[in-house]
Amino acid sequence: MDEFRFVKLQDIEASRSNSSNPSDGYVALFVRMLGLDNDPLDREQAVVALWKYALGGxxxxxxxxxxxxxxxxxxxxxKSESSATCEAAAGLLRVVSSVNVYRDLVAESGAVEEITGLLRRPSLTSDVKEQSISTLWNLSVEEKLRVKIAYSDLLPLLIKFLEDEDIKVKEAVGGVLANLALSHSCHKIMVEAGVIANMAKLLKADVEASKVIRKEAKSVLLELAKDEYYKILVMEEGLVLVPMIGAAAYKSYRPALHSWPSLPDGIEIEQNSKSPSRYGASELLLGLNIQDKNANVEEAKMYAIVGRTQQQFLARIGAIEMEDENKSNSESPSSRRFTVLPWMDGVARLVLILELEDESAIARAAESIADASITEHMRVSFKEAGAVKHLSRLLHRPSDAVRLGVIHALERLSASNDVCQRIEAEGVLHPLINSLKHSEISEGLTDMILNILARILDPSKELKSKFYDGPVNGSKKERDATCNAPSAEKMDEIHILNSTSSLQSVHAEDLLDSAFLARLTEILKTSSPHLQRKAASILEFLSVNEPCIEKVISVDIESGIEAVFCQKFLKDMESDIDCQQPELHALEVEEAGLAISAASRLLTRLLDSEKFRCTVNSSHFTELLRRILKSTIPLHNKDWVAACLVKLSSLSGPNLDFENPINMEVTLYETIPRLINQIKSSFSPEVQEAAVVELNRIISEGVVDSTRAVAVEGGIFPLVKLIEKGNGRAIEAGLAILYNLSMDSENHSAIVAAGAVPALRRIVLSQRPQWMRALHLLRTLPT
Incomplete structure (x- = not known):
């Protein structure tokens, strides 16, 4: 075989260029040289020659x-130890696998497994890594091969090579991952391997990366983001999904060239010169220089200005989405395409789209704002970028799609208290209330509007500071021109409200609208529990002031509250229907409990009004609440039910005697379970001590069935644990309760099973102050 070593690479290249039949010449010779019985140097020369030959096509x-x-x-x-051999072999496989008909042949020959072993080696040249991973890039074009690659040991290796210094290696890895992401079956394992975080790093503004790898990273993240859960993971990495609306849509953008620079949220900057630049240079320079250390601007505002400046500049020169314009004909329509941007650019781009004329683009941008508003940081960023101002303005658009997207965005943004105040200051109450008054709107839209209103009209906040104050920035905001002037009757109502406060009314006309109040009452009567809860919360806010209560009473609020108290699960409980889906039933009970708790707070608030007390059917509501108190709604929802029951019972005169049926039921179904829960779950010894002492007081006063209630609620085990680790006062009370429980022989087995006997013996043998009580309890137990 020595003569083969003198075959020059130029000879086979000449054969490739001169021979009419490429199979002539030295191809057969070099294939024979690949044989396992040949010298390693001969095999290396052969594979190098064949690789160069195959590059011809x-x-x-x-x-x-x-x-x-x-x-x-x-x-x-x-498997060779020679880097040159491995590079040439991987290079030849790369060329062969680029031909569609040979891809399966390469995979069936074990290429994936051998490349996996090769990439595991501790030291490889960049060329070997590039050729090997590029072969995988070609193979991953096939669906079945993607799954094979994704579920092998290759995925962790590929992610590790994203940190490689050679840009060609990183681009090859990005290509493989981009192809894997095309198969939905690969998404789960890719996410678990950390692909989202690593791809997101490549798109960050402070990371150097080639245009190719950034494009591949976007492709991977956009495919993964088609799943709603993975979309959240993408956005948690500081990225924003921005709709591709086409470069032509940005032509309608008209920046104010002659206006004085202002912050994105609308706050004007103090003027230091007589006139602004005619061509907007003052705006541009402000954005470019805002990172000056001497600038007295908050970090969030700084990023908002920089992002706005960059996006406005791209819009002015027509550079936004230019590279995607040529693809719009061959790919999916732009109405369904997205791009991924770092959060600063993404927030600014979405706010810029809100200023355009294309209603479809505006609606999509609003939905993207809603999707991105999953953290406090993002919600505040949108506020500082001016999104709230534009969204509030767009509420008056006639387009249903625009208003739906805008309301969705405002609902997500309002989860932040800071942003919620800004939303209120922008005057959103009037359009939202007008929208809610139309009963034909969908339940989803009703839910979002009620969410916003419930956050603005939060009954836990002081009424006067919310109901009568002006906008939070201290400046009175005029109502939109589309609002009608208040009628004489409504002016009288506002005058009545103003007479009860030194502050001027801002929202009274809208909130005391009979149609609005009637709509809230209708929601209480006909809607699902989670809508009932929000409507009851808003009505509770309105019921703080006596003039407001009169308006609430006038819309038959009593029937609405009654409907909330007659939940479907209560009827099912009475009919003893077996639940086929316990998880779903538990969720329904939880939602119903929240609605009942909100309605109980509302009823308790209304009972402060003498006019309401004179008209309400207190005995009927007492029966309803007593039934609810005995139901399976969560314990934390029963506190307001119990409070409302006590208040109803007090209407006939104070009666604190435990023999009063209502007081006894409140004790058995709310007080005792609550105290036992505190003993079980509280980490504070002081709270546990107070709970067990209070529980002992109730039992010692002889409340009927109180000891049985303690046993039914599972109080024996936490009481035994408490006497083992508690302090003197808690041990004393715990022993007293257990002694009362031991009077019923049915509780003996549970007390013994809880480990009471050894605990009591330790107390007796140690001669603690409570040893006599412990001894009495021991004598009652079977030992």
């Missing part, structure tokens, strides 16, 4: 593959 690849076993021999060379 498919015709030359066909010539090599007409010799059976050529691919298997090439794959075997990936």
């Amino acid at each position: 498919k015709h030359y690849v066909d010539a090599i593959l007409q010799f059976r076993g050529s691919i298997n021999l090439t794959v075997n060379l990936l």
Whole structure:
């Protein structure tokens, strides 16, 4: 075989260029040289020559593959210790796998497994890594091969190579991951391997990366973001999904060239010169210089200005989405496409779209704002970028799609108290209340509007500071021109409200609208529990002031509250229907409990009004609440039920005697379970001590069935644990309760099973102050 060593690479290149039949010449010779019985140097020369030969195209690849076993021999060379051999073998496999018809042949020859072993080596040259991973890039075009690659040991190795110094290696890895992301079956394992975080790093503004790898990273993240849960993970990495609306849509953008620079949220900047620049240079320079250390601007405002400046500049020169314009004809319509941007640019781009004329683009941008508003940081960023101002303005648009997207965005943004105040200051109450008054709107839209209103009209906040104050920035905001002037009757109502406060009314006209109040009452009567809860909360806010209570009473609020107290699960409980879906039933009970608790707070508030007390059917509501108190709603929802029951019972005169049926039921179904829960779950010894002492007081006063209630609620085990680790006062009270429980022989087994006997013996033998009581309890137990 020594004569083969003198075959020059130039000879086969000449054969490739001169021969009419590429299979002539030295192809057969070099394929024979790949044999396992040849010298390693001969095999290296052969595979290098064949690699260079195959670069001529498919015709030359066909010539090599007409010799059976050529691919298997090439794959075997990936085990070589020579970097040059491995590079050439991987390079030849890369070229062959680029031809569609040979892709399966390469995979079936074991290329994926051998490349996996090769990439595991501790030290590899960049060229070997590039050629090997590029082969995987070609193979991953096929669906079945993607799954094979994703569920092998390759995925962690590929992610590790994203940190490689060679940009070609990183681009090859990005190509493989981009292809894997095209298969939904690969998404789960890719996310678990950390692909989202690593791809997100490549898109950050402070990370150097080529245009190719950024494009691949976007492709991966956009495919993963098609799943709603993975979309959240993408956005948690500081990225924003921005709709691709087409470069033509930005032509309608008209920046104010002659206006004085202002912050994105609308706050004007103090003027230091007589006139602004005619061409907007003052705006641009402000954005470019805002990072000056001497600038007295908060970090969030700084990022908002920089992002706005960059996006406005791109819009002015027509550079936004230019590179995607040529693809819009061949790919999916732009109405369904997205891009991924770092949060600063993404927030500014979405706010800029809100200023355009295209209603479809505006609606999509609003929905993207809603999707991105999952953290406090993002909600505040949108506020500082001026999104709230534009969204509030767009509420008056006639387009249903725009208003739906805008309301969705405002609902997500209002989860932040800071942003919620800004939303209120922008005057959103009037359009939202007008929208809610139309009963034909969908339940989803009703839910979002009620969410916003319930956050603005929070009954836990002081009424006067919310109901009568002006906008939070201290400046009175005029109502939109579309609002009608208040009628004489409503002016009288506002005058009445103003007479009760020194502050001027801002929202009274809208909130005391009979149609609005009637709509809230209708929601209480007909809607699902989670809508009932929000409507009751808003009505509770309105019921703080006596003039407001009169308006609330006038819309038959009593029937609405009654409907909330007659929940479906209560009827099912009475009919003893077996629940086929316990998880779903538990969720329904939880939602119903929240609605009942809110309605109980509302009823308790209304009972402060003498007019309401004179008209309400207190006995009927007492019966309803007593039934609810005995139901399976969560314990924390029963506190307001119990409070409302006590208040109703007090209407007939104070009666604190435990023999009063209502007081006894409140004790059995709310007080005792609450105290036992505190003993069980509280980490504070002081809270546990107070709870057990109070529980002992109730039992010692002889409340009927109190000891049985303690046993039913599972109080024996936490009481035994308390006497083991508690202090003197808690131990004393715990022993007293257990002694009362031991009077019923049915509780003996539970007390013994809880470990009471050894605990009591330790107390007796240690001669603690409570040893006599412990001894009495021991004597009652079977030992």
